[in-house]
Amino acid sequence: MDFYLVVSELVSATLRWLHVIAGIAWIGSSFYFIHLDLSLQKRVGLPDGVKGDAWQIHGGGFYQMIKFLVAPKHMPDELTWFKWEAYATWLSGFALLVVVYYLQADLFLIDKSVLNMSAPTAAAIAFVTLVVSWLIYEALCRSPLGKHAVALALVGYVYLVALTYGFTHVFSGRGAFTQIGALIGTIMVANVFAVIMPNQRKTVAALIAGEKPDPVWGELGKQRSVHNNYLTLPVVFLMLSNHYPLFFATKYNWIIVAIVLIIGPVIRHFFNARHEGKESPWWTWFVAAFAMMLVLWLTTTGPKDAGKTGALEQKPTFAQVNEIVSSRCSMCHAAEPVWAGIGEAPKDIRLDSPEAIRLHAKLIALQAGRSSAMPPGNVTEITPQERQVLAAWYAAGAPAE
Structure with missing residues (x-):
């Protein structure tokens, strides 16, 4: 399993790297030729059938670019x-x-x-x-x-x-x-x-x-x-x-x-x-x-289901937040994840202790409170009310009690 995870990460990273490099090359050449085409000027003395030319300087050298009709x-x-x-x-x-x-x-x-x-x-x-x-x-x-x-x-x-x-x-x-x-x-x-x-x-x-x-x-x-x-x-x-x-x-x-x-x-x-x-x-x-x-x-x-819940009856407590995170997040974000196919905590973010939860309060609110990004695919079936509690807890200053 560890070998599979390492290979999977390596393949993903290599493909992403290649995708970015190739994308830079494609976008760069595309933008350059659009710029060149639009900047062409019709001048006296150009060969027959030429739409125009453009003079450019780069890297200490001069270039004369022409385009045929x-x-x-x-x-x-x-x-x-x-x-x-x-x-x-x-x-x-x-x-x-x-x-x-x-x-x-x-x-x-x-x-x-x-x-x-x-x-x-x-x-x-x-x-x-x-x-x-x-x-x-x-x-x-x-x-x-x-x-x-x-x-x-x-x-x-x-x-x-x-x-x-x-x-x-x-x-x-x-x-x-x-x-x-x-x-x-x-x-x-x-x-x-x-x-x-x-x-x-x-x-x-x-x-x-x-x-x-x-x-x-x-x-x-x-x-x-x-x-x-x-x-x-x-x-x-x-x-x-x-x-x-x-x-x-x-x-x-x-x-x-x-x-x-x-x-x-x-x-x-x-x-x-x-x-x-x-x-x-x-x-x-x-x-x-x-x-x-x-x-x-x-x-x-807020998340797609925001507005479907009523106002909170009282300010969220850390005990409530701890229970939500423990039941909805810590099966992956732990020293030893129990979710199938996950060998270590994603991005090394652990949420399996009160100290870790308070440390990552902003990320919890962003990923699971103010948005529905986490859990991915809502695989742990977190409820709109629970998201509301996480967002309200962080908005209140992420109290420790």
């Missing part, structure tokens, strides 16, 4: 393809999704207080929605709606928010946030794999054959690249959100996602406008700041 007349001897950053990000992310969420669905994907289902069922629903959502997105882009960027964006936004609302009524809050993030990430990498790369291959094949490439191929690739650009920041937030229970495990978590899906594109619009040389749309920061304040307020609403 469609493609150069002849195939260059060397050509760098940007694809493995995206593929590695998705492959490592999906592997991590399987290891953490699908194989441990009882803890991280399922919340029995939301919907009681088996681990295979939850994993199957999660995987199928990844595939189906990409097919729906692809159909929308290829429909007449795809020619109207703003209308397509609005329809896509409504679809993602509705899907998030549905996920929060099927999975745990942590699982719902991770699933919608994985879904958007899948759409983004599918844009690279199924549209951008094939069209680039067609362009290269035409050049090799001495034919003129179809401009539509480049236009379709540009469309999907822009989509990825505006979706990147929300995905990063969703992937990091599992560390912040007040986001994913509170009453209006789906609204928080809806707001983040606005904040990310608004921020990208600011930078895209600056890259293009337009007047800086400073209003975007006021929108983003207001939206973040709204998110902050939503995090104070």
Whole structure:
């Protein structure tokens, strides 16, 4: 068992490390080329068929970057393809999704207080929605709606928010946030794999054959690249959100996602406008700041079941808190956990003594009082009343009596 736990942790850590590194490479190159494309200038003396150029300096060297309207007349001897950053990000992310969420669905994907289902069922629903959502997105882009960027964006936004609302009524809050993030990430990498790369291959094949490439191929690739650009920041937030229970495990978590899906594109619009040389749309920061304040307020609403309990008749005592923690938390958070598959206290946080409970009062209130992040999947079936007691105890200063 100890060997299995060590291997499991090592695999999880390696996949997470690879996912972050690949994601940095993908996001970095994506943002760079969006910046380059928007900053191109049409100047006198450029070769025929060139859209524009941009002069840049980095690392002590000067660079002149040019972009052709469609493609150069002849195939260059060397050509760098940007694809493995995206593929590695998705492959490592999906592997991590399987290891953490699908194989441990009882803890991280399922919340029995939301919907009681088996681990295979939850994993199957999660995987199928990844595939189906990409097919729906692809159909929308290829429909007449795809020619109207703003209308397509609005329809896509409504679809993602509705899907998030549905996920929060099927999975745990942590699982719902991770699933919608994985879904958007899948759409983004599918844009690279199924549209951008094939069209680039067609362009290269035409050049090799001495034919003129179809401009539509480049236009379709540009469309999907822009989509990825505006979706990147929300995905990063969703992937990091599992560390912040007040986001994913509170009453209006789906609204928080809806707001983040606005904040990310608004921020990208600011930078895209600056890259293009337009007047800086400073209003975007006021929108983003207001939206973040709204998110902050939503995090104070408490767990999903907050409001279903009446006011406490008296101030919570430490004896009450000790009993709740001992019965709902200490089977895992102990020197010798008794929960199957857990060999040591998660994050080395032990709650098996009065001193340890008082030491970790803030974490207890955050994870199990003000949110429903713990116990994961509510596997120990903590009640709304017990969560209320934990939150009230910490709010009163975590008294020792």
